[in-house]
Structures are given as C-alpha cells and as structure tokens.
Amino acid sequence: MTFTGLRKNEPGLLLLAHGDGGILTHELIKGVFQKYLTAPELLALTDAALLPGAGTIALTTDSFVVNPLFFPGGDIGKLAVAGTVNDLAVSGSKPKYLTAGFILEEGLDLALLERAVASMAATAESCGISLVAGDTKVVERGKGDGIYINTTGIGFKDENASLGYERIEPGDKILLNGGIGEHGVAVLAERAGFTFDQTILSDCAPLNTLITPLLETFGPAVKFMRDPTRGGLATTAKEIALASGRDLWLEETAIPVRAEVRGATEFLGLDPLYLANEGKCILITAASMADEIVVSSAVFRQGKGAP
Amino acid sequence: MTFTGLRKNEPGLLLLAHGDGGILTHELIKGVFQKYLTAPELLALTDAALLPGAGTIALTTDSFVVNPLFFPGGDIGKLAVAGTVNDLAVSGSKPKYLTAGFILEEGLDLALLERAVASMAATAESCGISLVAGDTKVVERGKGDGIYINTTGIGFKDENASLGYERIEPGDKILLNGGIGEHGVAVLAERAGFTFDQTILSDCAPLNTLITPLLETFGPAVKFMRDPTRGGLATTAKEIALASGRDLWLEETAIPVRAEVRGATEFLGLDPLYLANEGKCILITAASMADEIVVSSAVFRQGKGAP
Known part of the structure; x- marks a missing residue:
C-alpha cells in the first residue's frame, strides 16, 4: 500500500508507483511476472485462485507493508487477516486456513510486535479462520520497516456462490x-x-x-x-x-x-x-x-x- | 536467512539473532507468536501444517530474504520455490500449488527482478508445482533489500508417507x-x-x-x-x-x-x-x-x- 506519486521515470528502475495498483503496477505484472508465471489460475487476476481438488480450494496471497503499523481503527495485524479473508470472501469462498510470514526489522520494539500478533489472533478468531502455519525472518536495520506480514488464505468454494x-x-x-x-x-x-x-x-x-x-x-x-x-x-x-x-x-x-x-x-x-x-x-x-x-x-x- | 552473530542484547528490541533459527528464534516464537496464535497445526512446529479437508491438505509458508539475490548455484527465485517445495516434500506430501508475494524496493533494477522471476518459473516447472496466486508490493528505498519473496505451498498428503x-x-x-x-x-x-x-x-x-x-x-x-x-x-x-x-x-x-x-x-x-x-x-x-x-x-x- 503506497500513496506516493510518480517520480521522474528512470527506465528500468522500480518506482514506488509500480506498487500503487495503477497503470505501472499492471505494466509490471504484465511485463515481468506474466511473462514467466503463466498458470491459468494466476492469469485470471482474480482475488483468489480457485483450485480443483477434492472440493474446490480457493487460494490468495497478500503482503502488508503499511506505514504506520498502528492507525485509528486498525493495525497491520488486523489488516493482514481482514485483507486476505476479504479476498477469499468476495471470490465466493469460505475462508478456512491462514498462513503468516513475518519479515521483521532488527531493532523493532518487541512490544509492538506483540500488539500486532495479538491483533491478528483476535481478528482471526472473530471471523473464524485458523492461522495454521507461520514463518519469521529478521532483516538488518534499514532493510525493512518494522513489520511486514504476508498472509496466504485458503478457503473452500461456497456452494451458494456463482460469481464471475x-x-x-x-x-x-x-x-x-x-x-x-x-x-x-x-x-x-x-x-x-x-x-x-x-x-x-x-x-x-x-x-x-x-x-x-x-x-x-x-x-x-x-x-x-x-x-x-x-x-x-x-x-x-x-x-x-x-x-x-x-x-x-x-x-x-x-x-x-x-x-x-x-x-x-x-x-x-x-x-x-x-x-x-x-x-x-x-x-x-x-x-x-x-x-x-x-x-x-x-x-x-x-x-x-x-x- | 541471517548469519550475523549476537549483538549486545537490548532487552525488548529485536536482534538479528532472533532470525537465525537458534535459541532467540525459539524464544521469539514461544514468547510472542505462540502466546496468541494457538492452532494445533501451528503449535506442532512441523515444516507443513496437515489440514483435514476432502483429502488432507499440507500447507507451509516461508519468506526469503537472502543477500545477495544471486549466488553461485542459485538465486532468490529458485530458493523461494525449492525451499517451500522441500518443506512440503519432507512432510510427506506432494507439492501442488504455490503462491508468491513479492516485496520490492524502490529503485530495484527491473532486469534483476525479471531474472529472479524467470528462475522461479523454471524451478517450479522442473518440480511440477503450479504458481497460482501472486501479489506485489513496492516499498520506499531503504525499507527493503531489493527483493523479498514469500512463498506459500499447498500439497496433498502422499498416501505412501507415514512420518512422525x-x-x-x-x-x-x-x-x-x-x-x-x-x-x-x-x-x-x-x-x-x-x-x-x-x-x-x-x-x-x-x-x-x-x-x-x-x-x-x-x-x-x-x-x-x-x-x-x-x-x-x-x-x-x-x-x-x-x-x-x-x-x-x-x-x-x-x-x-x-x-x-x-x-x-x-x-x-x-x-x-x-x-x-x-x-x-x-x-x-x-x-x-x-x-x-x-x-x-x-x-x-x-x-x-x-x-
């Protein structure tokens, strides 16, 4: 989630605007990612991939890089659960399992981390999704921004949904x-x-x-x-x-x-x-x-x- | 993946050693994460959560923060696929689907990104896993380290496996x-x-x-x-x-x-x-x-x- 406007474009270098969800984001996805990553589920560019299996599995992933980590009405932990749960829900599936990958910056106040994790747990509880797998990496000071969280959500297709x-x-x-x-x-x-x-x-x-x-x-x-x-x-x-x-x-x-x-x-x-x-x-x-x-x-x- | 030794411990602040997989990593997981995130699948601390569904689903997540991004024998893209595929395989499941969440640093050379993505695609192809969902975020210069990749892998329990x-x-x-x-x-x-x-x-x-x-x-x-x-x-x-x-x-x-x-x-x-x-x-x-x-x-x- 970045809100900064376009800078002078140096061709070949990543700009903040490549992350704002607009034209440059689409160019990046088409020009770099879709050139190599070509699964039909991915190319559909929907919020969650629906995967045939025994029962249809819905799958979505999102990284949360919000600054500040805490804001009126929420925080990165709540956001990381709600954002992924919502991607599953609007795709017509019932969210069931969640994974969380943390990239933490050296020097982070552990009390802030604990607040964010507690908020994740409370949000997951409130909406009935189980956080079942996790990972933690620590990066050097100046190579992160406190807390980054990736959540991947798994759901099962809601039999009442026929969206498209x-x-x-x-x-x-x-x-x-x-x-x-x-x-x-x-x-x-x-x-x-x-x-x-x-x-x-x-x-x-x-x-x-x-x-x-x-x-x-x-x-x-x-x-x-x-x-x-x-x-x-x-x-x-x-x-x-x-x-x-x-x-x-x-x-x-x-x-x-x-x-x-x-x-x-x-x-x-x-x-x-x-x-x-x-x-x-x-x-x-x-x-x-x-x-x-x-x-x-x-x-x-x-x-x-x-x- | 961090290799730097312990610094003088400032209580309450995150150290690089919290990420090295040793004692401090365990303390962090026990002291902060397991206090709030308590699903039995998560507490099992195995490489992949095995989830009952129609058929048993295996689920694992990992973030890759390697520096340098390219090294003899591999690169962050290959690593991000192989690492997650291996966590599924050693858990006795057959890897099937992969998600990828990219956290990219402003100013990144897009040619490097493309090399890493191409390497991911080739590795995924070589081991028969489909990359089906993705996400890209861009962070300001100095708040990342070129490319961070989270991969989450889904597999199905191998009926020949009875590991524990x-x-x-x-x-x-x-x-x-x-x-x-x-x-x-x-x-x-x-x-x-x-x-x-x-x-x-x-x-x-x-x-x-x-x-x-x-x-x-x-x-x-x-x-x-x-x-x-x-x-x-x-x-x-x-x-x-x-x-x-x-x-x-x-x-x-x-x-x-x-x-x-x-x-x-x-x-x-x-x-x-x-x-x-x-x-x-x-x-x-x-x-x-x-x-x-x-x-x-x-x-x-x-x-x-x-x-």
Whole structure:
C-alpha cells in the first residue's frame, strides 16, 4: 500500500508507483511476472485462485507493508487477516486456513510486535479462520520497516456462490456497502501527524461473516463481488470493466463519503475514489434484485450502504 | 536467512539473532507468536501444517530474504520455490500449488527482478508445482533489500508417507543425502566477495521429484524426514531431539563435507554443522533398512549420500 506519486521515470528502475495498483503496477505484472508465471489460475487476476481438488480450494496471497503499523481503527495485524479473508470472501469462498510470514526489522520494539500478533489472533478468531502455519525472518536495520506480514488464505468454494466477470450484463446495478476512503485517509493522516476535529477510523474489517449469509440468502442473484482496496473504488471499477468487457458507470453523487473523509481529502488534495478501503465490497446484481439485497442483508446494514 | 552473530542484547528490541533459527528464534516464537496464535497445526512446529479437508491438505509458508539475490548455484527465485517445495516434500506430501508475494524496493533494477522471476518459473516447472496466486508490493528505498519473496505451498498428503516424530525409536539410523554447508558458504562467500580455488555452489534444489519415488518404494520404512535449512544440520537435529524426546547422535566423521566447503569454513571460522543447506534431507529409518535406502534411492544417489 503506497500513496506516493510518480517520480521522474528512470527506465528500468522500480518506482514506488509500480506498487500503487495503477497503470505501472499492471505494466509490471504484465511485463515481468506474466511473462514467466503463466498458470491459468494466476492469469485470471482474480482475488483468489480457485483450485480443483477434492472440493474446490480457493487460494490468495497478500503482503502488508503499511506505514504506520498502528492507525485509528486498525493495525497491520488486523489488516493482514481482514485483507486476505476479504479476498477469499468476495471470490465466493469460505475462508478456512491462514498462513503468516513475518519479515521483521532488527531493532523493532518487541512490544509492538506483540500488539500486532495479538491483533491478528483476535481478528482471526472473530471471523473464524485458523492461522495454521507461520514463518519469521529478521532483516538488518534499514532493510525493512518494522513489520511486514504476508498472509496466504485458503478457503473452500461456497456452494451458494456463482460469481464471475462473464455474468455481468447491461442494466445490472453496482452496489457498495458503505462510505469510501476511510482506510486511506486514516492511514495517511496518522502518517503525516494530521488531526481532524473527528478522528477518521479505518474501515478495516473482515467481511466473510456478512458475505456468507448474504450468499446463503441470495445465491446466484449475486453476480460478482470485489473489495476495492489498493487503488480504491475507481481503480477496482476500471479493473472490473476491463475484465468483463463492460462499461461501468459510477454516479458520483450516489457514492457515500463520510463528511469527515470528504473534508480531509479536500484538505489533503486527494480523491476518495482512489483511496484504499479495507472493509468495503462492491456487489453486482440484476437491477430487479438491488433494493432487496441492500435492504435485507447485514453487509449493507452494517455499512449503512447505498447503491 | 541471517548469519550475523549476537549483538549486545537490548532487552525488548529485536536482534538479528532472533532470525537465525537458534535459541532467540525459539524464544521469539514461544514468547510472542505462540502466546496468541494457538492452532494445533501451528503449535506442532512441523515444516507443513496437515489440514483435514476432502483429502488432507499440507500447507507451509516461508519468506526469503537472502543477500545477495544471486549466488553461485542459485538465486532468490529458485530458493523461494525449492525451499517451500522441500518443506512440503519432507512432510510427506506432494507439492501442488504455490503462491508468491513479492516485496520490492524502490529503485530495484527491473532486469534483476525479471531474472529472479524467470528462475522461479523454471524451478517450479522442473518440480511440477503450479504458481497460482501472486501479489506485489513496492516499498520506499531503504525499507527493503531489493527483493523479498514469500512463498506459500499447498500439497496433498502422499498416501505412501507415514512420518512422525513419535515413530523415531532407539537404534534408528539418521541418513543424510549429501554434503552439508554448501548453500551457506556459497551465499556468504558471494556476499563477502571471497573467491576460492573452486567455486562453491549452493545445493539449492527441489527434492520432491526424488522423495516421492523414495516413499513409493519404501513407504512406512521412512519414519521421519526434515530439510536442514536455516540453522544447519546441528540446529535441525536439536529440534528433532526436542520434539521426539530422543537423543540424536551425529558421528562427525560420518557427515559428508566437501573438501572445498571444509577449506572455506576453516578460513571463515565457521562450523559447517550450523550452515544452511537448501537441497539436503535428513531421513530416519530402522537400522535394518538404512543400507537399502541409501543404495537404491535416487535422492541418495544424487547427493552421493552417506549415512
């Protein structure tokens, strides 16, 4: 998760913008990774690979490099669990097992590490995923940033889910379960030392406990889901548009943005559409089903959702 | 993988030695991680968690932080595949799927990244594992070390394997499939810029293609396997002793060490018993089976093994 803008481009050298989820990230993935790593599950570029086995296994991996490690509403440990759990949940699978790989910087305050690990454990417990394998590496001072965590999540396909880019059709509605930009602003404000009248909390939360019952109730009426994390709602919408071959229309006035987030982004010169969310999901359904899903499902009630 | 010795201990701060696989690593795992992360699969502290599902799934995770990224006989990409594949193989499972999480440092030469990714792909291909999910993060200059890679491996339990600490009995023999210390010396020499008369190559290699046929032939005669990586043969033997409640005897004269490795470790003041290996496996079997296994299995022929 990096928010720094583009620097003068030295061809052949990695830029921070290669990590922001935008055009350069895509160029890096296409130009370097997809040239060699060509498994169809990987090339699908979905949030989790669905793997045939005895039962279909869902698999996803994510590294968390957030600075600061602790921010209003969350911390790297909570984020590392929720982020991976959500990638599994929006892929239509039930998260089951988690691995954690820690890259720790020499000189780290062990009390901070303990807080982060305790937070991971509490978050995993709250959403019913078991952390079953781990690894720890220590790097020299100045070669890390306190704590980096990779989590890999394994789930099993939810039999009630039938999600896919190919199911998106003209006339479908795009639903969003709450205000955008909260995680991005919370982290940026904490990093910069800004304080606002009202503390902005990250929306970081595992969504599987809400998505599983939603799929149980609505089943195939849910055509597609994604969590708009790095790159924000705008980048995620663009990715869905590219992958589905459909144009997506977002009505700016219909996108909820909390007043305090709006104020902070205006002050900081940022667009909430491009800021990371860590507890939001986009859901695509037939227009005829949209109202019922928004009214009757906990994931939208919790997020005080709006279409 | 860190080789730096203990610094003056500032209580409460992370030391490089917390990452060397020895006493401080164990203290860190017990004192911080196991306090909160308590899944029985995790507490078993084996190389891979075996997970009941439809069929038993094996799961393991490892982060690779080697410096330099390229060394005689291997590179971080090859290492990241082989290391995780070997953890699955010595746990008695057949490696099937791999995820890769990259943490890249701003300013990295993209040509180096491409070499590492190409090496990952070639190694994965050579040992029949599919890389099915990936993630890339970019961190600011000075907050990484070029390339860090986390790989998480998924396998399925090999029906021919019945391995376990509890199967180790008095009188069993400990087999080792080749010379020790080669990876450790290759990396250290490259990092320090030392050259020896004969270049020492890392033994980095995936072992599953040799272990699967070994288990097919010998089945339950193989009681236990481990790969002596970080911390070397001595640390791994100590871990097996602690976990099995048995004393392990290693006959120093029976442990193969290539002449050039012996020379280099004497010059560098290191003990090959504590240096990392990345293509070796320890195998424990009844004394009556030891000769047959050494003579007739490819994993020992390849390593020019000795008991």
